[in-house]
Amino acid sequence: MKLMVIGGGGREHAIIRKLKENPAVEVIYALPGNAGMREAVPVPEIGAKDIPAQVAFALSHGVDYAVVAPDDPLALGAVDALTAAGIPCFGPDARAAVIESSKAFAKDLMQKYGIPTARYETFSTPESACAYLETCSLPIVVKADGLALGKGVVIAETREAARAAVHSLMEDKVFGASGDRVVIEEFLTGPEVSVLCFTDGVTVKPMVSSMDHKRAGDGDTGPNTGGMGTVAPNPYYTPAIAETCRETIFLPTVRAMAAEGRPFRGCLYFGLMLTPDGPKVIEYNCRFGDPETQVVLPLMESDLLTVMQACTAGTLAETEVKFSRRSACCVVLASQGYPGKYETGFPLTMTPEAAAHTYIAGAREKDGVLVTAGGRVAGVTAAAVTLPEAVREAYRLAEGVRFANRYCRKDIGAKALKAWED
Numbered sequence: 001m002k003l004m005v006i007g008g009g010g011r012e013h014a015i016i017r018k019l020k021e022n023p024a025v026e027v028i029y030a031l032p033g034n035a036g037m038r039e040a041v042p043v044p045e046i047g048a049k050d051i052p053a054q055v056a057f058a059l060s061h062g063v064d065y066a067v068v069a070p071d072d073p074l075a076l077g078a079v080d081a082l083t084a085a086g087i088p089c090f091g092p093d094a095r096a097a098v099i100e101s102s103k104a105f106a107k108d109l110m111q112k113y114g115i116p117t118a119r120y121e122t123f124s125t126p127e128s129a130c131a132y133l134e135t136c137s138l139p140i141v142v143k144a145d146g147l148a149l150g151k152g153v154v155i156a157e158t159r160e161a162a163r164a165a166v167h168s169l170m171e172d173k174v175f176g177a178s179g180d181r182v183v184i185e186e187f188l189t190g191p192e193v194s195v196l197c198f199t200d201g202v203t204v205k206p207m208v209s210s211m212d213h214k215r216a217g218d219g220d221t222g223p224n225t226g227g228m229g230t231v232a233p234n235p236y237y238t239p240a241i242a243e244t245c246r247e248t249i250f251l252p253t254v255r256a257m258a259a260e261g262r263p264f265r266g267c268l269y270f271g272l273m274l275t276p277d278g279p280k281v282i283e284y285n286c287r288f289g290d291p292e293t294q295v296v297l298p299l300m301e302s303d304l305l306t307v308m309q310a311c312t313a314g315t316l317a318e319t320e321v322k323f324s325r326r327s328a329c330c331v332v333l334a335s336q337g338y339p340g341k342y343e344t345g346f347p348l349t350m351t352p353e354a355a356a357h358t359y360i361a362g363a364r365e366k367d368g369v370l371v372t373a374g375g376r377v378a379g380v381t382a383a384a385v386t387l388p389e390a391v392r393e394a395y396r397l398a399e400g401v402r403f404a405n406r407y408c409r410k411d412i413g414a415k416a417l418k419a420w421e422d
Contacts, residue, residue, distance in 0.1 A: 003028045003305075004058055004087075005040065006078060007048055007069035010332075010361035010379045011290035015069060016040045017359070018297045018304040025305065029061065035370055036348070036360025036378070044364075048073050051081050058087045067091065067308065071147050074286050075101035079266075090308040092286050096257060096264040100286040103183045104145050113256040115249055116280040118273075120185035126170040129182055133162045139187040144169045146178030151224050151339055155187065188282065190275040191236035191419070194292045197250055197270065198307055200316040201263035204250045205307075208299050208323045209237040210292045211416050216339060218411045225339045226376060229412030231329045231387060232295040235419040236274055245272065245279050253284070265311050294359050294379045295328035327387040329394040330379045331412050332361075336405040338375030346372045346404035354400030357381055372403050387413065387420045 001024045005012050008030065016028050020039045031054055033042030046053045048070050058066060068078045068091035077094040091097075098105050110117040118141070123129035133140065142165040144152030152175050156162035162184075169179035196207045210232040216222035249270060257264045269285030269292070288296075297304065301322045310319035335342035348363055348370045359381065362374020378401055382393035391413040398408065 001025050001064045002062055004054070004061075004063045004066040005030050005033075005069060006054060006066065006073055008032045008034045008042070009070075009290060009374075010359040010376065011288055011293045012069050013037050013039075013359040013361070014294045014297050014379075014381075015067060015288065015304070018300065019067070022303055022305045029057070029063065031057065034360055034363050034373070035365040036363040049076060051076060051078050054078060055081050055085045055087070058082060059085060063087055065089070065305070065309065069287055071097070071100055071285065071287055075147060088309070088312050090312055091266040092264050095262045096266075097286040098262070099257065099264065099268075099284045101147055102145055103143050103283070104181055106284050107183055107185070109253075109256055109260070110281060113252055113259075115252050115256065116278060118185040118188050118280060118282070120183055122181060122183050124181050126166050129166045129170065129184060130163050132184060133159055133166070136184070137186065138162075141185045141187055142166060142169070143183045143185070144175050144178045145181035145183060146175070148175040148178050151175075151226065152178060153224055188273040188275050188280060190273050191234070191415075192282070193234045193237045193272045193274060193279075194230070194289055195237070195245065195250075195270045195272060196288060196292060196296055197268050198311055198316060198321060199254050199264055199266070199268050200311045200314045201254065201258060201265045202314070203316040204246070204254050204268075205316060205321040206242070206246065206250065207296050207321075208232050209234040209242070210289075210295055211236075211413075212289070212292060213409060213412055216409075218409050223339055225334075227289070227291045228332045228334065228409045229330055229379075230291050230295050231391065231413045231416045232292075232299060232327065235387070235416050241274060241279060245270070249279060249281060253281075265314075290361075291330045291332055291379050294330040294381050298328050298381055298383050299324045299326060324383075326383050326385055327390040328381060328383040329387070329390040329413050330359075330381040331394045331398045331408055332376050333378045333380065333398060333401055333403075334376050334407050335362075335372060335374070336407040338407070342375055343405055344372045344374065348372050348377065348401070348403045350402075351400035354380065354397050357397050358401055372405075377403060377406075388417060391417065
């Protein structure tokens with residue numbers, strides 16, 4: 001069986017490595033992939049947003065099944081185009097992907113269908129947004145309406161900071177057209193939880209929960225990033241809370257999308273806050289999270305390809321989705337300066353032991369040598385019987401991955417460990 005995975009980061013590497021466990025898989029093409037994906041055939045000349053080239057490649061290479069992993073091609077209709085060409089796909093079509101590509105749509109959906117979330121207002125001009133900021137409570141959250149690589153969110157402690165965020169998004173256009181509108185919402189408190197769910201548009205089967213670490217610096221300081229590491233399961237996400245989320249958030253969201261004529265098939269990501277008033281949705285993603293995927297999939301005991309095909313075919317209710325009771329930790333190794341300015345092109349070396357546990361996010365080949373090519377370079381994942389063991393092992397293995405301006409947080413899992421010990 002020939003597979004095609006669209007995307008080129010650590011998330012895609014984790015998906016590819018899991019898909020390779022199925023003995024029926026003959027080859028996996030990664031478009032564009034990266035030079036560190038040894039389990040796949042990277043096709044760097046075809047970018048993640050070059051949908052016509054993806055369709056042509058799939059047809060000319062006899063691709064049997066495609067996985068569209070990143071948000072941009074999903075929002076642009078990659079699944080629509082591939083499906084129309086006769087290539088079955090894992091992932092939502094563009095109408096369903098709007099649940100991530102427009103935060104205003106997502107918030108309006110939750111309000112309409114009674115799905116718990118933060119109070120919010122949406123603004124189309126910086127003047128109206130700043131006028132609202134003069135009267136709102138602090139701290140306040142300012143979000144770009146569109147896609148922003150997971151970085152279009154500012155938690156403002158002061159009105160000055162909130163106004164600066166509005167101007168940056170709406171006038172300076174730091175994320176382009178994604179900042180044409182902004183969503184300003186109340187600041188929620190409580191432990192954060194990420195839950196990825198398989199769904200075929202009707203049935204929902206959650207994966208193991210996880211805890212992401214978005215801020216660049218230790219102690220959750222510094223700017224938001226795409227994610228500096230994660231652990232699974234999240235100790236704050238108890239069985240009772242999981243059941244509440246299933247009944248008040250997961251199923252209602254999938255039913256709401258179907259009612260809106262936008263049935264969602266694929267991986268629906270729920271970013272949750274466990275507030276004193278109960279679980280609430282912070283954000284939806286229309287795909288696997290990054291780096292959540294790097295800890296969730298290593299704990300998956302069911303065959304990933306089988307489950308993905310069930311989501312496509314509408315047979316998820318009859319398909320087993322099983323996860324280990326072990327724990328996992330992923331430590332992201334980044335280029336110093338990320339998510340701001342950083343240098344690349346440094347040789348990237350790994351011990352054989354570390355390589356077996358490393359997902360490459362940003363690397364290319366230069367003169368036969370693997371060199372860094374991104375802000376987030378690699379994610380090192382370890383699984384163990386307990387969470388403390390997984391955290392220790394991930395950091396030990398990370399020492400086997402070296403490059404010149406290597407940076408990582410030293411406290412991945414610290415909050416989870418405190419809860420786990422309590």
